[in-house]
């Protein structure tokens with residue numbers, strides 16, 4: 001082999017926000033000869049203070065792989081192979097199909113399904129193209145599966161979306177609650193900060209509310225092993241004790257909160273024993289939980305999918321925020337409800353309005369004035385933006401199956417692994433007239449079902465802007481060249497807008513897209529008007545609200561204790577406990593919950609290619625309590641068949657003493673048909689947020705080749721010696 005001449009060994013170095021979780025770690029990326037070499041945390045970055053986890057640290061191994069899509073791929077018949085084509089041809093072909101479908105079936109027959117992994121510039125163009133030019137509100141995001149309940153929870157309780165807190169609050173809080181979140185695995189760098197805080201001051205409480213004894217729970221001073229789905233009852237029981245013990249901040253409630261009387265009356269009228277029972281927690285633990293909140297001066301509550309992914313996800317959010325409102329633990333340093341955003345830019349998606357009901361700048365499709373503002377801004381005739389609500393994620397896939405929706409463009413998400421009830425999702429894509437996929441890799445479970453695949457430039461290959469969990473807006477640099485002809489998502493969308501013949505998509509740079517977007521946030525809660533592209537590149541990151549170019553940005557919201565509601569007051573919302581949609585019975589005696597593990601990201605298109613991460617977490621499994629395993633004849637490491645009313649999987653059993661009895665856990669990362677959790681999960685959704693209930697359905701678990709029914713308990717008791725002590 002001849003080594004290249006020294007002058008060709010160009011080394012580059014740049015900074016980019018991690019493309020995985022919503023912590024938003026700022027990373028230094030080193031490359032040589034356009035190959036990624038090394039990734040490290042940036043010391044002076046406020047989001048991570050130099051921190052990085054195993055996923056971020058292995059990025060250099062998983063981006064430049066040989067399954068990258070290098071040129072647009074197209075096939076005119078799904079029974080045929082994809083062929084490579086040019087951008088010009090593939091865009092023209094796709095635009096012609098869109099035009100024909102819209103001409104025959106109307107604008108509501110097309111949809112865009114994106115994700116919290118698109119940068120804000122791309123999201124802005126999705127809205128401008130679909131909601132504006134095409135006139136279809138059918139744009140949604142995998143945030144529907146993720147943060148939709150948090151969005152609706154904030155809006156109903158506080159008047160607007162947006163976490164009021166920042167990471168620095170960890171250092172000021174004396175009581176950190178982690179509710180329905182496995183931060184140690186899913187937001188590890190922020191959890192490291194929580195642990196550091198407790199190391200500095202061991203009096204700081206850490207209370208973890210999770211039905212599983214997770215690595216997060218292991219670090220806690222109090223683990224509250226709530227029954228799956230029991231959160232509202234638990235929150236209500238805690239709130240009732242706080243009221244009875246006089247721990248209410250009466251001044252704050254009187255001045256800044258509406259609805260206290262109704263809330264208190266409902267709590268006091270509820271049968272205490274039924275609350276305790278539904279919560280699944282002993283009265284003594286509930287009492288300890290309430291005591292610790294009562295004595296806290298600054299309580300910070302992190303929450304995530306254990307709260308959101310439920311048919312009562314919005315009510316769970318309201319119930320949690322209620323506790324902050326009655327104790328006045330909001331709108332000051334070190335205190336407040338703090339939803340942990342899952343993806344690197346799910347927040348940006350919310351700000352730019354990717355969800356079906358949203359328009360840019362926290363505007364709403366069902367508000368005539370908001371629609372008119374956008375029509376004027378985009379130079380569209382009045383009435384261009386439809387008043388019909390768009391389809392949400394689950395609704396899109398149902399509408400594809402019934403034929404009401406004909407075409408779908410899927411970008412930066414892999415729904416054929418991540419949607420609930422994959423049997424239905426598969427039927428839906430098979431039935432669709434046109435499936436467009438933009439992804440960095442091919443094949444994925446979803447790209448296999450496409451008619452056309454657009455090659456996307458991804459992390460480190462494109463510039464872009466994203467917002468993390470603490471409202472920090474950051475600019476990411478491009479460090480290496482994308483493979484082949486891959487393009488950034490914003491560019492693909494702008495080119496497609498032009499291919500469809502629309503005005504307003506002639507952008508020469510990503511800065512132009514950003515600078516067109518931010519004035520739309522002016523005067524809104526998520527005000528980013530002062531973060532011009534030029535300034536953001538110079539200062540690297542700013543927290544909104546940041547209304548003018550000389551504004552330093554804001555660490556916290558509602559410090560004046562004025563909430564964005566008609567009367568400036570937050571709302572206490574009395575929410576009773578409701579049962580999950582599908583309860584266990586004799587045929588399906590276990591509750592199945594699903595979630596994540598530390599080493600992997602979602603559907604494995606990236607982390608699945610790292611040898612290091614695969615060694616740590618080599619494959620799928622089903623986790624149960626050893627006593628349940630004994631009752632059902634399951635053995636550690638042996639294959640079990642897990643069956644729900646929708647399908648069956650075959651997975652090795654893992655025993656975990658820290659599971660609740662009657663609960664099974666399957667990580668959803670692995671996508672093959674016989675191991676993907678979502679062939680079991682239920683597509684039931686929250687009535688308001690339309691977020692699915694990934695954390696609760698019923699299953700039975702049997703040893704493979706065995707017949708149904710509990711087995712001989714004696715014969716398997718030896719498996720106890722193989723106990724896995726923690727959740728991983």
Ligand SMILES: Nc1nc2c(c(=O)[nH]1)N[C@H]1C(S)=C(S)[C@@H](COP(=O)(O)OP(=O)(O)OC[C@H]3O[C@@H](n4cnc5c(=O)[nH]c(N)nc54)[C@H](O)[C@@H]3O)O[C@H]1N2
Pocket residue numbers: 021022146179180181182183185186187209210211212214226227228229230231304305306307341342343593594595596597598599600601602695
């Ligand atoms: N390693 C890793 N990190 C990630 C991701 C990843 O794929 N891998 N994905 C990112 C994304 S998009 C997201 S949304 C976040 C999610 O982050 P998390 O929400 O922390 O992760 P999950 O594992 O989905 O679920 C959290 C916990 O909810 C618990 N739970 C289940 N049911 C209930 C319930 O009824 N009540 C309560 N209180 N708890 C319950 C589960 O036992 C689980 O431990 O992680 C982000 N970070």
Ligand SMILES: Nc1nc2c(c(=O)[nH]1)N[C@H]1C(S)=C(S)[C@@H](COP(=O)(O)OP(=O)(O)OC[C@H]3O[C@@H](n4cnc5c(=O)[nH]c(N)nc54)[C@H](O)[C@@H]3O)O[C@H]1N2
Pocket residue numbers: 115117142143145146147305309342343411412413414415417418419420438439440441444456457458459489594595596601602603604605606668677678681694
């Ligand atoms: N059972 C169960 N299911 C769940 C969950 C659960 O807890 N349990 N959680 C849900 C949640 S919270 C989430 S967020 C979803 C996540 O689920 P998905 O969004 O489906 O998962 P990802 O693997 O992150 O998919 C991202 C895709 O985008 C591609 N990609 C990467 N970078 C780029 C880019 O720059 N541009 C483009 N165009 N593509 C890119 C990746 O290769 C990948 O195919 O899963 C949901 N599904």
Ligand code: SF4
Pocket residue numbers: 018019020021022023024025048051052053054055056057187188189190
């Ligand atoms: S904590 Fe999240 S953002 Fe930070 S390196 Fe890990 S995955 Fe990336």
Ligand SMILES: [Mo]
Pocket residue numbers: 145146147342343
């Ligand atoms: Mo998520």
